[in-house]
Amino acid sequence: MHIDRYERWYLYGAIALLLVFMLALAVSSFAFGIRVPAPYEKVDPRTIATPPSPWGLPEEERVRELAPGRYEAYVLGQMWQFTPKLITVPKGSTVTFYITSKDIQHGFKLSGTNLNLMALPGEVSVLTATFDTPGTFNFICHEYCGTLHHTMFGQLVVEE
Ligand code: CUA
DSSP, X not given: OOOOXXXXXXXXXXXXXXXXXXXXXXXXXXXXXXXXXXXXXXXXXXXXXXXXXXXXSOGGGSEEEEETTEEEEEEEXXXXXXXXXXXXXXXXXXXXXXXEESSSOEEEEETTSSOEEEEOBTEEEEEEEXXXXXXXXXXXXXXXXXXXXGGOEEEEEEEO
């Protein structure tokens, strides 16, 4: 079978690239131990909003101070709101967010920061951040989730 010279070069190039990608994958996976992010925890979305689930607690109990300046916040997404809608912490606080959804896929993006998580039913996303700048930061749903998607937001207030 005759293959044009230039076409053959392209074929060799494509094969070489594939080998490079496979090698990079193998090295990152076996030598550096890099893994695809896994959910922090699996939960049952049908019972997530019921005690003893921490997302089933009253809103004011879902932000807890574990130690001076260290907080954890259990945020639940559902059509079309976040609870708690308002999170208030003092300046300099470190907050660990535990985020999940009761119904469908939502997103959690804290504007002005690089905090960006998925709120998925059945899975918990976790991220910790320290807030040194006082102010009010909106967290918004960034996954289209239906008619009132654009109204789905809450606020983090970092107090002086
Ligand atoms: Cu929830 Cu968009």
